[in-house]
Amino acid sequence: MNFANESDFAALRRALTGQSGVRSFVVAHDDRIVFEHYRHDVAPDSLQDINSVTKTVVGLAAGAALREGVLPDLDTPVSRVLPQMREHGFDRRVQRITLRHLLTMTSGFEWDPSVVDECVLGPCERFDRDESRLRFILSRPIAPPGMRFQYDSHAMQLLSLVIESATGRTLECYARDTLFTPLGITASEWIVDEDGHTFGGRGLMLRTRDMIKLGQLMMHRGAWRGAQLIDAAFIDEATSVHSDGGPPMADAQYGYLCWIDPRYVFAAGYGEQFIFVARREEIVAAATCENDDTPKGVRDLFAQHVLDAF
Secondary structure (H helix, E strand, C coil), X not given: CCCCCHHHHHXXXXXXXXXXXXXXXXXXXXXXXXXXXXXXXXXXXXXXECCCHXXXXXXXXXXXXXXXXXXXXXXXXXXXXXXXXXXXXXXXXXXXXXXXXXXXXXXXXXXXXXXXXXXXXXXXXXXXXXCCHHHHHHCCCECCCCCCCCCCCCCHHHHHHHHHHHHCCCHHHHXXXXXXXXXXXXXXXXXXXXXXXXXXXXXXXXXXXXXXXXXXXXXXXXXXXXXXXXXXXXXXHHCCCCECCCCCCCCCEECCCCEEECCEEEEEECCCEEEEEECCCCEEEEEEECCCCCCCCHHHHHHHHHXXXX
């Protein structure tokens, strides 16, 4: 089926109209936007808080840095890029964490994603006074790296620091130069921590149409309008299963900072922010929702009214 007109999405439109928690929902097929829904108080140009969808964007930035040759091999210990990690007092296992461990959420640190820590949400006064954010991250209890999946937003700040150290630019600047500008993403906001480093775990704001562009970059294996922004092999690796995953998305497996369903890969953020990529059907969809834990059923809406309708 080729999505041709509004009638193809009549059922989805009705479902979204009845779901007040969904702020926006956009679908692209064969690189063409074929459906858009915005709640009455949201405009197409509104920047949306995408929460942990940010992590997938960080993964794409890491892929761009690998292609440019400024980031070392993924099996390189992070401590070779961040010498601060070799300080005395840290568990010896900290020095065994590799870039691949960060991308696959297998660094070994303990973190409970169900407990909201204000210091993972933005700049934190505690780190202005008592300790650095980096020392806090590295001083947490840790199991041997690579042994198990543990969703860990704090560890994403290590990847932000790695990209900054390797490229000489903050993560935000590097992503803008290598991803956003080539993709035509001209509006974004991204929070920084108390020391001015871009947040890696969350904090990026984008327009929903621009979330679609990031999904299309993934669908086309790192290529965009004739330019290869990320190596195809990296995208293939990123969207392949590296673990069975776990909370907060217990029914999906995990690749490199993205989730994997049998029918599609997706980026996900708290409150049901999503980018969906169904490569076989050449479908990309993006959704943003109220920033709360009220169920909106966005994945079911995508499966039933987009994928199943194809």
